[in-house]
Amino acid sequence: MSRDGATDAYSLILDAIDRGRYPPGARLVETELAERFGVSRTPIREALGRLETQGVVQHDGRRGLVVASLDHNQLGELYEVRAVVEGLAARLAARHAAPEEKALLRRLVEDSRRLTADPESLRDNNRRFHRQVHLASHNRYLNTMLDGIRRSMALLTMTSLSDPLRGAETVDEHDAIVQAIETRDEDGADAAAQRHISRAYEKRLSVEAER
Known part of the structure; x- marks a missing residue:
């Protein structure tokens, strides 16, 4: 998958979070995101990793990756x-x-x-x-x-x-x-x-x- 593909997936996920499609605490599942945005799981996985590094998403025990929240x-x-x-x-x-x-x-x-x-x-x-x-x-x-x-x-x-x-x-x-x-x-x-x-x-x- 090209770097452009990963960048597009990153932008799509971040925009969806920004627009409230995935509020704080919402689970982010690779397969569901890939289907929603019409891309393969590889760029989705890369995008989620980048968002986790930036503190936008986080691991929540058995729930997996979720959108982070601010207190x-x-x-x-x-x-x-x-x-x-x-x-x-x-x-x-x-x-x-x-x-x-x-x-x-x-x-x-x-x-x-x-x-x-x-x-x-x-x-x-x-x-x-x-x-x-x-x-x-x-x-x-x-x-x-x-x-x-x-x-x-x-x-x-x-x-x-x-x-x-x-x-x-x-x-x-x-x-x-x-x-x-x-x-x-x-x-x-x-x-x-x-x-x-x-x-x-x-x-x-x-x-x-x-x-």
């Missing part, structure tokens, strides 16, 4: 680190982003205004937005760190964007980040990104408390 403290630690690195990404984007990258970020914000009543589409837009800010930082080492954080975020089963009010707030927060990037306001971009993550964490805690 309350881990959730706080994740958002604490995320706020800092997302702020740095926005700061560097304000410093380095090309005009075309700024235009794309602006377009994503404007697109998102029409999606606040569609949580799934807004969620996808949100992922693209943050990914584009990360890329606009033009720092490969920072992006490696952010890739790890994105994998951990996939373990959060419910999106806070299912609340239309939070969806609208998110759009406004993204707009503030882009405005700072457009004007090369590094301090403003950093602060806006950290406020955005802090508000997301606050909403996440509210969602978890209501479950």
